[in-house]
Amino acid sequence: MVQKASQWLLAGIPFSLCFSQRLNGMVLLLYLLAVILQPDLPGRFRRAVRLRWVYPFAALYALQAISLLWTADLHHGLDVLTTKSALLALPVLIAMDGSVDGSSPGKAAAGLTAGCLLGLGWCLIYAGNGYLASGEPAIFFYHSLGRPLNQFNALYFSFYLFAALLFLKPASGAHKILETKAFRSGAVLFLAAGLLLLSSRLFLLLAVGFFLFKLAESLLNKGMPGLQPLVWMVLVLSLAAGIWFTGFSRERFSQVWHSNFGVLEQERFSWDTPFNGLTLRLLFLRLGLETLEDHGAWLTGEGIGDARSEMNRMIVDHNLYHGNPYRGDTGYLGYNFHNQFMELTVQSGLPALAAWIWLLVMAWRSAPSGDWRLPFLFFLVALILFALIEGVIERQRGVVFIAFFLSVFMKIDRYADQARSNT
Template identity: 25%
Template sequence: MIENRDTPFLRNKVYLFLVLAVIGTTLFSWFNLNSLLIMLLIVCRLVDGRRPLHRVRMAFTNKYFLAYLAIFLIEAMGLLYTHDLYTAYKHVESKATLVAIPFLFCSGAFTDRKGYRQFLWGYCLLLAGTGLFCLAVAGYRYGQTGNTDVFFYHPLTEVIGVNAVFFSEYVVIALLLLLSPAAAPMGGSAKGGAGVDDGRTRRVRAGGGGGRREKRQARTARLRAGLIVFFSGLMILLASKLLLVMLVIIFLFNLGMRARVRLTAWAILGLTVLVVLVTGVLALTRNPVEERYQDMFRNDWQYGGSIHFSSDAVFSGVQLRLLMWRFADEILDEQHAWLIGVSAGDSQRLLDEKYRAANMPFVSLGYNFHNQFIEILVRSGILGLCVFLAALGMLVELTRRTGTMEAWFVLLSMVLLAMTESTLEMQHTLFAFCFFPLMVARRLTRSSGSLRGSWRRREAHGS
């Protein structure tokens, strides 16, 4: 097969650096530079191996690329019937990531085991550096104001221009990667926290290189443990309730598979208890994010039948979402747009009109539906929602073929977040949705768009 002669894209260190630079500019919300870097990556992908037409042909015969492309096209279809062509075009333009990022993965071999490990550590260190930067700025602001709010939730990440919940998604993915076998130190004994001690390792030790290898493994193990603890603490400060619950589930799942992740049961159990206890303290004591947890105990149905609110009405996050979703139903009914939607150019304007009619001035204009499924339904109708669900079904099928814990949890976190946020409307989560489900799948074949089984077998044996 042609792909057998295809050198994995990330084997080139320059390309690996470019991929990390794209993630870095996404996290820091440098979107103009981010767009230029993505275009540069596409050019590099096309000229890699000097077979641009072959790259295009491989992508357009890959069902996973076509799944992402279909989501983009259903958004672009709104250009045909929108009342605000400019706004609709800007929305379509912002969705180009749905085509560009999957093209990188689906146009040839993207990475091998070594490249994946290098990306894993590069990504985790990049994210840790970003988190430390946020904490350093928060510390400076605390010194100026004495206000502890700067260490929690949105104030913590506003310096990089990213929603705290969206940043939490990146942190959860980093934890999943660190808990995967790919992050475990190579060689050594499973009991000691390393990988499988094979014959090759024993020969290296016999030749006098075992000491250096063991020191390197020990450094890797310490770095891994430190990053897991740091990211767990960062998740608590970011205070995303949904993703904190998922984090506890991830730790409990790994508790039953501790041999797989080369961590002791006490280490995983300790992390789980720490996250639960600290989250409980935040929920039950006076602190800057107490209000977020108390939202869960409010009567979320008290405004269920109202259509006009007093200026001093107080809404929880759940109440606001329920109202937004009710407005979505009203918009589709009034516009007779259940089949193809009202287009991306008109949906936000119609929602803003609902806010004003309900006397909700405290909700800033541009506040979207906070649910990607509802967002697509209003913009592209039942037709668009069916396309989106079909694309998710393709990703479920890809994840099933991958067969790894991190692949399932990455996809699950994407789907859960899409139920409470319009994840394709911001570059941070749009990029994550396009990049990480394909990255954890590693390598796609040209003909069927499925995983190479040999990769799963070799990873299972730690080779």
């Protein structure tokens, strides 16, 4: 009974993340209770802490916690550490969960797929009502689309939809409806349309790359049905045409194409300095390097609670836009470095960066065999690229999602190793 509840709650973790952080927090607490109530708690805990794949999670969290010792803003540091607690809690819980087995990735992916489809559907209904009231088409695009899902950031929402696309076929055994080709085909089209509306350049390019890979695979694999290449070719052309003919998406790609990299050489800026997403992130990377160099903080970082205040100081010093009192905004104040590798280095130094890279390398080496292997490797590539443009473990919808799926896949790889050694 308890293990059955654990399996349902495991699938409920990614499902609830699609809707709100509060709902996800409740599901996580119930999952904690279900794991604790399973038999032989001390024995399961001892076995869990001996699993090698748990070590990089624990090392990363421990190094972040240690940097509290030299943090001036202790209150903010504790807030950040609380947000990142899933980095330690979820791997340990999943390692202790006796119900996690080879079928768990399919159940987790089914929960993610259900959450993405229902969440995206609700967003489109909400946007449709808004469009009828205002006549403004922008409500269907980018950050505006995820607004009804507790302000779901467009990049994170895109990451979820892309992961659901990757995992859809190998998860088909988790539920009867996923075994239906018509449902899977409709889900692929719906998720791809959601990616187009969210207009994340990174995940649109990754989706095109994934569809091209599937097209090449179907052309090279003579055992596949004859219609497979045609289906993937239609998907590639449809998504590419959607990017080109959807004005909002085309404009976002055009902005990057016409980037003014000369602004990166400036020492002082004004409120109307022309930035786009790429040049702004490159500037933040430069500011992070300047912070580490100026304070000689490569080994220890600034402290987990002080990275934000250092970023704010650099923004003011370089006269980046930091708010207009008449508009009541704060400009770039409060932003992070929009690069997880840099964020960790500024927070806790090079040891934390090394632990993060260790985690990614171990995840890559733990890629499961069979149908899950390529989708998981695509997922990891997407995660690494996403971490280069965003602080992916600086908010709940990032840290829980990443810790959850990495832990599930890394644990089933351990089961696969045991099975191979017994044969």
